[in-house]
Amino acid sequence: MRVLVTGGAGFIGSHYVDLRLKKHPQDQVVVLDKLTYAGNPANLKDAKKNSHFTFVRGDICNAKLVERVIQQHGIDIIINFAAETHVDRSILHPEDFAKTDVLGTQVLLEAVRKFKLKRFLQISTDEVYGSIEKGGFRETDPLKPSSPYSASKAGGDLQVLAYRHTYNLPVLITRSSNNFGPRQYPEKLIPLFVTNAIEDKPLPLYGDGLNTRDWIYVEDNCSGLDYVLEKGKPGEIYNIGAGNTKTNKEITSAILKLLKKPCSLIRRVPDRLGHDRRYALNMKKTRDMGCQTQWAFTRALQTTVQWYLDNPQWWQPLKTGEYMKYYKKQYVDRHRK
Ligand code: NAD
Numbered sequence: 001m002r003v004l005v006t007g008g009a010g011f012i013g014s015h016y017v018d019l020r021l022k023k024h025p026q027d028q029v030v031v032l033d034k035l036t037y038a039g040n041p042a043n044l045k046d047a048k049k050n051s052h053f054t055f056v057r058g059d060i061c062n063a064k065l066v067e068r069v070i071q072q073h074g075i076d077i078i079i080n081f082a083a084e085t086h087v088d089r090s091i092l093h094p095e096d097f098a099k100t101d102v103l104g105t106q107v108l109l110e111a112v113r114k115f116k117l118k119r120f121l122q123i124s125t126d127e128v129y130g131s132i133e134k135g136g137f138r139e140t141d142p143l144k145p146s147s148p149y150s151a152s153k154a155g156g157d158l159q160v161l162a163y164r165h166t167y168n169l170p171v172l173i174t175r176s177s178n179n180f181g182p183r184q185y186p187e188k189l190i191p192l193f194v195t196n197a198i199e200d201k202p203l204p205l206y207g208d209g210l211n212t213r214d215w216i217y218v219e220d221n222c223s224g225l226d227y228v229l230e231k232g233k234p235g236e237i238y239n240i241g242a243g244n245t246k247t248n249k250e251i252t253s254a255i256l257k258l259l260k261k262p263c264s265l266i267r268r269v270p271d272r273l274g275h276d277r278r279y280a281l282n283m284k285k286t287r288d289m290g291c292q293t294q295w296a297f298t299r300a301l302q303t304t305v306q307w308y309l310d311n312p313q314w315w316q317p318l319k320t321g322e323y324m325k326y327y328k329k330q331y332v333d334r335h336r337k
Pocket residue numbers: 006007008009010011012013032033034035036037038039040058059060061080081082083084085086100104123124125126153175176177178179180185
C-alpha cells in the first residue's frame with residue numbers, strides 16, 4: 001500500500017507515521033506537510049532513516065501539488081491529519097482554520113475522486129459535537145461546534161460526508177478526544193504546563209479550572225485510527241476516546257506532583273472566550289468493533305512528563321517564538337487587570 005499522510009510532521013501525524021512504518025513495513029509512506037509553526041522535521045527523525053519514507057513540503061490547499069504527489073508516488077490511500085489545531089489561535093486568526101481545515105479537506109477529497117483512491121480517512125475531533133454536561137456523544141449526534149477551530153473541523157467533516165453521499169467515495173472519519181504524549185507543541189495544556197513547571201514558570205489555568213476533557217495517549221489514538229482504517233466501513237464515523245475524563249485542575253495537580261513542584265505555580269487567569277465546559281465520547285461503536293486502548297492514564301502521563309524532561313532541545317526553542325511571547329504577555333496583562 002502507498003499511503004499519503006498529510007500533516008505528518010505534526011504531533012499525532014508523526015506518531016502515526018512511526019506506527020505505520022513499524023506495523024506495515026512493506027508500505028510506502030509519503031508525508032505532505034506545509035511545516036507551519038506546528039510542523040517539525042525533527043518529529044520525523046526516525047522515519048527519515050527508513051527507505052520506505054518520503055517527505056514533501058507543501059500545502060494541502062494546493063490542488064496541483066496534491067495531484068502531482070498522488071501521481072508521482074502512486075498513492076492508494078490518504079490519511080488527513082493536516083489542520084490548524086489550537087483553539088486559542090483560532091480565536092485570534094479564524095481565517096487560517098477555515099482555509100486549511102475546510103478548503104484543504106475539500107481539495108484532498110477532489111483528488112480522491114479524480115484518482116479513484118481506495119480510502120480517505122479524515123482525522124477529526126470530539127470538539128465538533130460541542131460541550132456535553134453528562135454522558136458522552138455518539139457518532140449519530142448532531143454537530144454543535146462552538147469555536148472557530150471546531151466549526152472548521154466540522155466543516156471538513158461535512159465535506160467528507162457530502163463527498164460520500166454524492167460521489168460514493170470510500171471515506172471514513174475518526175473523532176478522537178484530547179491527545180497527549182511526546183512531541184506535542186507546547187501551547188496545548190499538558191505540554192505547556194509540563195514545560196512551564198520544569199522551568200518554574202506560572203501555569204495559566206483558565207477560569208475555575210473545572211473544564212473537563214477525556215485524555216487519550218497519542219499511541220492509543222494512532223492504533224485506534226489504524227484499526228478503523230482496516231476494519232471500518234466506508235461512509236462511517238468512529239469515536240476514539242479513552243474514558244479518562246478529568247478536570248484541568250486534576251491534570252494540573254497530577255503534573256505538579258510528578259515533577260515535585262509547588263501548587264503556588266498555578267495562576268488563575270481569565271477564561272478562554274466561548275470555553276467549552278466538557279467533552280466526552282460514547283465509545284460503544286468502536287469498542288464493539290474490537291478496538292481497545294492500551295495505556296493507563298497515570299503511566300501515559302508519567303511517560304509524557306519524562307519525555308519533556310529528557311528532550312529540552314526539542315521544546316525550548318519553540319517557547320521563544322513570537323506567538324508564545326504574545327501569548328505570555330496576554331496572560332500576564334490579563335492577570336494584572
Ligand atoms: P499539530 O498542530 O501538531 O500538527 C498539524 C500538522 O499539520 C503540522 O505538521 C502542520 O505543519 C500541518 N499543516 C497545517 N496546515 C497545513 C496545510 N495547509 N497543508 C499541509 N500541512 C499543514 O496537530 P495535531 O495535534 O497533531 O492534530 C492532528 C489532527 O488531529 C488534526 O486534524 C486535529 O484536528 C486532530 N485532532 C487533534 C487532537 C489533539 O488533541 N491534538 C484531538 C482530536 C483530533
